[in-house]
Amino acid sequence: VQNGLLNTFLPAHFKYVMDPSIEAIGQYDPVSGKLNASDQLFFYQSSEYAAIRGSGLDQLTAIHVNNQPAQDVDIVDPETIYFKIPDQTIGQLKISVSNASDKSDQVENTSLSIMLKSGIRANGIHSFARHDDYLMLLDSSSKKATIYTTRDSENPVKLSSILFQIDIQHIAMSDTYALFVAESNQEIMIYDLSNIYAPVLTNRIVSPIVDDIHKIVLSN
Structure with a gap:
């Protein structure tokens, strides 16, 4: 900065950051x-x-x-x-x-x-839910959910499967229940997991608020 015979100088530098790229x-x-x-x-x-x-x-x-x-x-x-x-x-x-x-x-x-380490390719999975040692996967067709356990091995062991006639968008599970949301017909389905090898449909809930559901969590 200069003002007549007076001037001052402060050394500094500017850092220019390029737009990021992923090469x-x-x-x-x-x-x-x-x-x-x-x-x-x-x-x-x-x-x-x-x-x-x-x-x-x-x-x-x-x-x-x-x-x-x-x-x-x-x-x-x-x-x-x-x-x-x-x-x-x-x-x-x-x-x-x-x-x-x-x-x-x-x-x-x-x-x-x-x-998954068992060799199940993740690109064939629509979504998943986990509770303790149980893992539930919804496949890419959105019409089949499979329940696994990792209790005795890091490689998931299949326990049971649930088939649907409609597309499932969201899933959740606890130690006693599995919940499935089908947005197409505004329906929530609840399965009893008391017998993990043979889940049983216990309730269906039809509600217009299903359209606004983006994430679900089950709590006992």
Whole structure:
């Protein structure tokens, strides 16, 4: 700044951050520090990591997994950033990165997916619900729910299946009941799981509020 013969100077610098990009994404090994972009399949509850390589990535980059902030995010180098794969998720992952607070520069990638260790491919799953050692999967047809147990093994063991004539949109379970929401005819179906090997339909609830249901939770 100069005013006549008087002037002052303060050294400083500006940091220009590019719009982020995802040029490679895949498994990341924190020990070796290597990204394997050819491996994009993860296992359920395995505490694995993924990494992104691209321009415009730094410690201020916001990473979201299925619209939730990523956990354990860290920088590998000026072009690579890694994060922890969420444990309570199955299926295809939507990864988004952004540097702008309004997310105007956000880019997305859906190459990563999670499967069960038993070999059940997650991309064939519409949704899932879990309670203690029980895992219930709704397949991609939205007409079949299968209940598994992981009590004696990390590999899920099939216990029973429930077939539907209509598409199911949302599911939930507790230790005694399973609940299914069919938005097409505004119906909620409740199954008794007292005999986990042969679930029994005990109640049907028809209500217009079903159209507004986006998530359900069962509590005893």
